[in-house]
Amino acid sequence: MSAGNLQQIGERLKSERARVGLSQVALADACGVNRGTLATWEKGEQGASAQILFAMAEQGIDVLFVVTGKRSNESEATLAPAERALLQAWRESGDKGRALLSAAAEVLKPE
Template sequence: MNIGERLREERVRLGYNQAELAAIAGVAKTSQFNYEKGERSPDAAYLAAVAEKGVDVLYVVTGVRQPVNADELSPEAVELLRLAQKIDGSDLAILVRTASAFLNSSPKHN
């Protein structure tokens, strides 16, 4: 997976379309399209802007996700993880799809 593919993955994960993420970063939609297609690479100003909206920039650039520290998680997130560890694989996949659907249907975070 390349930078463009990871950037697209992050955009989708956060529930933005290309025009929305481009506006957040202060670039044209065509630039966003070119970044995701791999025809151009985003600059530091772009990456800093999208990082403020939750894009995991280290992952986009390197393909490596940093683990989240447990003390950064809400009590609800800790409980969800505890329960997820006890759920069988196919049921866990359903839970992940359900959580993704909730994320994609909720208003964008400001």
């Protein structure tokens, strides 16, 4: 794998970590490594193993996107914890709750 590919993977990993709302320390802890190791992956200096990518996927990281630049189908597995909580709230709420969530979504849409 070329250095350019590792750098692109690192940039996508950093963006995914931000998307799911995890700090470097939190994601490193979830992967069983230290923050410095995660930083080397995000800088594109090294690549993560399949075992680490699996741990990242469990945190909501879209690993297909990190590795290839192509988004996996939007599924619950690729949602950040806060996104997953909103989806669960939608599923568990009645008509009034869904109306409230829909109204909030409309307000949050970019103009």
